[in-house]
Amino acid sequence: MKFIRVNMSDKTIAVEDVPQSYLGLGGRGLTSIMINTEVPPRCDPLGPENKLIFAPGLLTGTSLVNTSRISVGAKSPLTGTIKESNAGGTIAAALGRLGITAVIVEGQAAPEELFLLRIDEKGRAALLPAGAFKGMRTYALTEKLLETYGDKASVMCIGPAGEYGLKAASIQTSDIDGRPCRAAGRGGLGAVMGSKGLKALVVDQRGSSPDALADPETFKESAKAFAKAVREHPFSGQLLPNLGTAGLVAPVNAMGAFPSYNATKGTMDGWEKISGEAMTQLISERKGNPSHMGCAQCIVHCSNIYNDKDGKYLTSSLEYETIWAMGGMTGIDNLDTIARLDFLCDDIGLDTMSTGVAVAVAMDAGYKKFGDGEAAIELIEEIAQGTDMGRVLGNGPTAVGQHFNHHRVPVVKGQSIAAYDPRAMQGNAVTYATSPMGADHSAGNVIGEYMAQKLDPLKREGQVEASRNTQIAMAAVDCTGLCLLASFALTTPEGGMAFLQAMNAKFGTQLGPEAIPQLGLRVLQAEREFNRKAGFTNQDDRLPEFFYKEPLPPHNTVVVMTGEDMDGTFNF
Amino acid sequence: MKVTVKTYGTLKPPSAADPTLPANEMEMPEGTRVADLLTRLGITPGQGGTVVMNGRLLPREEELIDGALIQVFPVMHGG
Numbered sequence: 043m044k045f046i047r048v049n050m051s052d053k054t055i056a057v058e059d060v061p062q063s064y065l066g067l068g069g070r071g072l073t074s075i076m077i078n079t080e081v082p083p084r085c086d087p088l089g090p091e092n093k094l095i096f097a098p099g100l101l102t103g104t105s106l107v108n109t110s111r112i113s114v115g116a117k118s119p120l121t122g123t124i125k126e127s128n129a130g131g132t133i134a135a136a137l138g139r140l141g142i143t144a145v146i147v148e149g150q151a152a153p154e155e156l157f158l159l160r161i162d163e164k165g166r167a168a169l170l171p172a173g174a175f176k177g178m179r180t181y182a183l184t185e186k187l188l189e190t191y192g193d194k195a196s197v198m199c200i201g202p203a204g205e206y207g208l209k210a211a212s213i214q215t216s217d218i219d220g221r222p223c224r225a226a227g228r229g230g231l232g233a234v235m236g237s238k239g240l241k242a243l244v245v246d247q248r249g250s251s252p253d254a255l256a257d258p259e260t261f262k263e264s265a266k267a268f269a270k271a272v273r274e275h276p277f278s279g280q281l282l283p284n285l286g287t288a289g290l291v292a293p294v295n296a297m298g299a300f301p302s303y304n305a306t307k308g309t310m311d312g313w314e315k316i317s318g319e320a321m322t323q324l325i326s327e328r329k330g331n332p333s334h335m336g337c338a339q340c341i342v343h344c345s346n347i348y349n350d351k352d353g354k355y356l357t358s359s360l361e362y363e364t365i366w367a368m369g370g371m372t373g374i375d376n377l378d379t380i381a382r383l384d385f386l387c388d389d390i391g392l393d394t395m396s397t398g399v400a401v402a403v404a405m406d407a408g409y410k411k412f413g414d415g416e417a418a419i420e421l422i423e424e425i426a427q428g429t430d431m432g433r434v435l436g437n438g439p440t441a442v443g444q445h446f447n448h449h450r451v452p453v454v455k456g457q458s459i460a461a462y463d464p465r466a467m468q469g470n471a472v473t474y475a476t477s478p479m480g481a482d483h484s485a486g487n488v489i490g491e492y493m494a495q496k497l498d499p500l501k502r503e504g505q506v507e508a509s510r511n512t513q514i515a516m517a518a519v520d521c522t523g524l525c526l527l528a529s530f531a532l533t534t535p536e537g538g539m540a541f542l543q544a545m546n547a548k549f550g551t552q553l554g555p556e557a558i559p560q561l562g563l564r565v566l567q568a569e570r571e572f573n574r575k576a577g578f579t580n581q582d583d584r585l586p587e588f589f590y591k592e593p594l595p596p597h598n599t600v601v602v603m604t605g606e607d608m609d610g611t612f613n614f
Numbered sequence: 615m616k617v618t619v620k621t622y623g624t625l626k627p628p629s630a631a632d633p634t635l636p637a638n639e640m641e642m643p644e645g646t647r648v649a650d651l652l653t654r655l656g657i658t659p660g661q662g663g664t665v666v667m668n669g670r671l672l673p674r675e676e677e678l679i680d681g682a683l684i685q686v687f688p689v690m691h692g693g
């Protein structure tokens with residue numbers, strides 16, 4: 043249980059035991075509570091006062107399945123709010139195996155300086171000059187770093203977009219095969235990393251000093267029971283291994299909630315061509331892998347390897363949100379083009395969602411035609427080249443809307459919505475509006491409630507409660523390192539019990555089931571507090587006007603949730 | 615009545631339940647409810663079986679309409 047604090051201003055590294063006030067925290071809970079405590083809320087997100095925190099979850103580094111998620115936290119340059127961006131891959135487990143609770147990057151290197159932070163298999167950290175990697179894209183960089191530090195290293199890095207300080211810049215991280223296709227995409231945290239002068243974090247995966255388990259026997263048993271629950275859940279055990287998250291393309295289009303053509307329609311013409319069913323078939327025909335293990339310790343395998351028509355690698359981990367942003371929003375119905383756009387974003391270090399929506403807003407403003415895949419590829423290359431238009435796009439949809447004076451910009455607090463239109467899923471309207479992260483798909487997505495027929499997506503009733511409960515649950519899950527996609531096993535009695543038992547067996551605690559939502563609440567409270575101090579008010583918890591005024595076909599509904607509904611969401 | 619039924623994800627197509635009909639068509643008695651359709655398709659409650667008829671989510675007790683397009687999905691959550 044230790045922190046590695048790296049000061050980029052004077053290039054010092056301090057290793058400290060986790061102080062009392064942060065004990066028992068991990069993942070998003072740790073990043074958010076630390077930011078709320080240590081970062082001046084009104085600071086420049088790209089200045090020396092901001093901190094960039096990498097924190098594996100509470101159970102990361104143990105043998106529990108699917109616990110290899112890392113939380114990356116900072117004040118966001120995109121939203122101006124607190125931000126936690128979550129990624130898979132192998133680096134969280136690597137840190138966990140070294141007993142590292144968080145790596146905290148502070149201060150700022152001089153503008154021309156560039157470094158990488160290396161942590162070896164003994165947990166020793168060193169800042170090394172990385173000037174030679176300036177401007178490098180993530181695939182080439184990761185290959186080079188794995189060559190230098192061995193294929194047992196995990197890489198987390200930025201591409202040109204992060205170095206330029208663009209607000210849609212991601213932090214990419216290597217998957218099980220050493221490809222930088224996993225992303226902490228949201229919130230422009232790649233720009234924060236760039237502003238610190240940090241090009242990459244390289245951590246050896248061979249650490250053997252994880253935090254001790256209080257009760258190893260019980261832990262082992264509960265880990266086994268939890269794995270069983272994950273395997274037996276129809277979503278994590280059947281759907282995801284076969285179709286990945288792309289399985290959602292079909293139902294969301296069927297429900298008329300797939301924001302298409304820059305959120306002017308709720309069903310995309312020809313969505314069948316970009317569905318999970320179509321993707322899986324294509325991947326199999328081309329001898330890719332539709333059921334790929336993306337992250338360490340994963341037994342779900344939602345990832346994929348997507349080959350081009352000649353059977354050559356095109357991209358990996360093509361996901362629902364990317365297919366939507368690069369396909370639905372832009373009207374591009376060609377999976378190969380979408381896969382290429384996904385690869386480019388990973389390689390340049392861009393959030394596929396913010397970038398796809400930025401392109402869609404430009405198309406809607408008349409700059410390019412909807413459906414023009416070649417134009418989309420050229421626009422994204424412009425971001426890497428750093429042209430004027432590239433910088434506008436790379437700063438996300440709000441910047442594009444301002445540039446073209448275009449009103450239809452689907453963002454909340456500067457961050458684009460996700461692949462669920464709030465006019466056809468009213469509960470997600472509440473989540474987009476009120477999440478401390480800005481519009482977000484993993485902070486409290488209510489679609490599961492609709493598909494389980496617990497709630498009518500078009501009616502006002504029940505949406506606030508559904509959003510609130512999901513936001514609390516997600517905030518808690520994000521503390522543990524557990525992948526959201528495996529977390530639905532927690533809703534079964536066996537899965538929930540096994541997980542809680544594993545937590546107690548690790549920490550020697552006697553937590554009851556109420557401890558989980560309590561943790562979520564504590565995290566949300568810290569995040570809301572930070573945002574208040576940063577100047578956000580209830581008036582910021584609203585959607586853009588067009589969602590209340592422009593009906594979305596086919597249901598021709600608008601957002602019916604009121605300001606009071608939004609303000610009552612966090613009634614704690 | 616006749617309805618067009620499309621299944622998605624990991625669910626078996628209607629032809630698996632009734633090989634005598636064209637791949638996506640099903641012949642049903644008047645008054646067939648969503649729950650009856652799911653049984654006919656061999657979908658267990660554990661697998662889900664979210665039914666969308668002509669773009670609207672349909673509760674289990676709801677009746678199907680002649681000539682409708684019916685889409686059936688397995689259990690899914692946000693990702």
Ligand code: SF4
Nearest residue numbers: 336337340342344525
């Ligand atoms: S389910 Fe997907 S995102 Fe989650 S751990 Fe497995 S590969 Fe990674």
